[in-house]
Amino acid sequence: MVDNRAETVGPGRGFWTVTAILSVLSIAAIVFWSIFPLETYLPAAIVTARQVDYLFRFMAASGSALWIFVAGYLLYFAIAFRAKAGDPPDAIGAQIHDNHKLEFWWTLLPALFVVLLSIVSVGIWYRIMLEPQNGLVVEAIGHQFYFSFRYPQINGEVTDEMHLPLGVPVTLNLTAADVIHGFWVPAMRLKNDTVPGLVTTIKFTPRLTGRFPIICTQFCGVLHSEMDKQVLVIEPKPAFDKWYKTWQQKNAHVSNALPAAGGGAVALTNGNASAGKTLFDQKCTACHKVAPFNQTLVGPGLAGVLHDPSHPNLVNGQPATAQNVAAILQNGYTGSMGTMPNATANGLSAQDVANLVAFLDTLK
Numbered sequence: 001m002v003d004n005r006a007e008t009v010g011p012g013r014g015f016w017t018v019t020a021i022l023s024v025l026s027i028a029a030i031v032f033w034s035i036f037p038l039e040t041y042l043p044a045a046i047v048t049a050r051q052v053d054y055l056f057r058f059m060a061a062s063g064s065a066l067w068i069f070v071a072g073y074l075l076y077f078a079i080a081f082r083a084k085a086g087d088p089p090d091a092i093g094a095q096i097h098d099n100h101k102l103e104f105w106w107t108l109l110p111a112l113f114v115v116l117l118s119i120v121s122v123g124i125w126y127r128i129m130l131e132p133q134n135g136l137v138v139e140a141i142g143h144q145f146y147f148s149f150r151y152p153q154i155n156g157e158v159t160d161e162m163h164l165p166l167g168v169p170v171t172l173n174l175t176a177a178d179v180i181h182g183f184w185v186p187a188m189r190l191k192n193d194t195v196p197g198l199v200t201t202i203k204f205t206p207r208l209t210g211r212f213p214i215i216c217t218q219f220c221g222v223l224h225s226e227m228d229k230q231v232l233v234i235e236p237k238p239a240f241d242k243w244y245k246t247w248q249q250k251n252a253h254v255s256n257a258l259p260a261a262g263g264g265a266v267a268l269t270n271g272n273a274s275a276g277k278t279l280f281d282q283k284c285t286a287c288h289k290v291a292p293f294n295q296t297l298v299g300p301g302l303a304g305v306l307h308d309p310s311h312p313n314l315v316n317g318q319p320a321t322a323q324n325v326a327a328i329l330q331n332g333y334t335g336s337m338g339t340m341p342n343a344t345a346n347g348l349s350a351q352d353v354a355n356l357v358a359f360l361d362t363l364k
């Protein structure tokens, strides 16, 4: 019988050479991540962004160094201990058990590293949490499929861009109107989910002027990909104040009171059905067919919404009257099928609502 086991076990001849090469490569990787100009590619728009970058550098450097050693040794051992030309076909490698020294170190070192990583992470988290409490309070609300923003002295919601003044601490409260969205501004390095019924807070101080994309990070519905269209504008205080005034005037007539269930007061008497049809083709046909209620697209079919004996109540449980349809167009409604956007989201004036109701009234 042939003894087909290797006689001796040791690191092998090239081991220390390979170790030296991998050490040099690891140090090169650490130097690379220490000096890599991150901010050239992604500006650090708020004060704490650089802290997060520091954590990123730390993790990228230690991850690269570790990977170089693991992958390097793997490759080296695969070559050094490969089957030799004269080995029998059933040759197996040396069987090693219970190397206590090795096991001790490969348990202790990774454990210490993970502890170090959590100390660094918690330290940076703590600094982010220490941002001033008493700043400008702004709310961002996730909707399908946009973010709206509320400011202390602006009525209603700002729906295009989010503006913030340079150098002023901000407390940003986040929530959602329909489903879970994610509020992420890569240039801020901060990201939070926006959850219906829950308010979460992030605090920060803008340190750079510019326009920075806002991205939704939760797959929140069919038009999720449209949610990267809005931007955060950081501008000097005077420019911000000017923008603030414009929105104060623009929204002066908007009421902050919540609409009463089932009844926005819209003057419906002067609706124009043919103007309503044009609007309907532009703004509603993506989600509604002119067809019976049960022929759904995204929302239900709307033919006979006001005149269908088999569909006496609207989706919100209210009787199918012109006033109640107008209230749905005005206030929106989220039910089992999804979300019917409100008049702000659909870009509808009170007159548009009246025209649409007049048009829906003609469908029998």
Ligand code: HEC
Residues within 6 Å of the ligand: 280, 283, 284, 285, 286, 287, 288, 293, 298, 299, 300, 302, 305, 313, 314, 315, 316, 325, 328, 329, 333, 334, 335, 336, 337, 338, 339, 340, 341, 346, 348, 356
């Ligand atoms: C993004 C898709 C979407 C758009 C755009 C949209 N709707 Fe809707 N609509 C819905 C959904 C979804 C519902 C049902 C909500 C539920 O009950 O879950 C609905 C419900 C309705 C209802 C209530 C129907 C009923 O039988 O109770 C009316 C009326 C209505 N929409 C009219 C309109 C009009 C008019 C427009 C155009 C200005 C419009 N919708 C645009 C999605 C949309």
Ligand SMILES: [Cu+2]
Residues within 6 Å of the ligand: 142, 143, 145, 180, 181, 182, 216, 217, 218, 219, 220, 224, 227
């Ligand atoms: Cu979203």
